[in-house]
Amino acid sequence: MALRVLFSAAEVQKRVEELAGQLASDFVDTELIVVGILNGAAPFMMDLLRLLPTGLALRVQYDFVDATSYCGRESRGTVELSRELSVDVTSRSVLLVDGIVDSGRTLDTVVTALQKWAPAEIRTCTLLDKPSRRQVAVPIDYRGFEIDDLFVVGYGMDLDGAFRGLRHVAVVESSSEDAE
Ligand code: 5GP
Numbered sequence: 001m002a003l004r005v006l007f008s009a010a011e012v013q014k015r016v017e018e019l020a021g022q023l024a025s026d027f028v029d030t031e032l033i034v035v036g037i038l039n040g041a042a043p044f045m046m047d048l049l050r051l052l053p054t055g056l057a058l059r060v061q062y063d064f065v066d067a068t069s070y071c072g073r074e075s076r077g078t079v080e081l082s083r084e085l086s087v088d089v090t091s092r093s094v095l096l097v098d099g100i101v102d103s104g105r106t107l108d109t110v111v112t113a114l115q116k117w118a119p120a121e122i123r124t125c126t127l128l129d130k131p132s133r134r135q136v137a138v139p140i141d142y143r144g145f146e147i148d149d150l151f152v153v154g155y156g157m158d159l160d161g162a163f164r165g166l167r168h169v170a171v172v173e174s175s176s177e178d179a180e
């Protein structure tokens, strides 16, 4: 197995800065609640929050939900929500953040779960999007990069728990030796 850099740490940071700028202009005077999907969204969401201008940063609240669907490189197909929100999102604007959208099931499940609290709106944000893998149509309002059907790690994304701490995004490539 080998790792090939797909987006360098500098490329990731530049794009996150751009997304934070977009959020700053879209959520002027909004009491925004940012909700991250554990564990993958954490580094991306924290960087996004730290790049918000003071005016919005003063008002923002954040929380996490936990949704798990993957085992190794394969989706198990069903998504379970195993952590509920601790902030009240009723009548508030929610920005739901994940690191990557693949089939769309995770994001769709969490959007549906949050709707029962009747937020004013739910917008979605992902660093990486694999549109060719989509099974469930879920709107994405803020997107860092579109990528092909590749399995990536780093910047929150893992392979069986490893590689989440990388500052860049890499593609996992299996070498011929892996089969031996
Ligand atoms: P979906 O539910 O959209 O199929 O997948 C979303 C979740 O699957 C993400 O939150 C992430 O945990 C995982 N996932 C999807 N694609 C990848 C990938 O290429 N690499 C890693 N590490 N996780 C992925």
Ligand code: MG
Pocket (backbone or CB within 6 Å): 037, 038, 039, 040, 041, 067
């Ligand atoms: Mg995840």
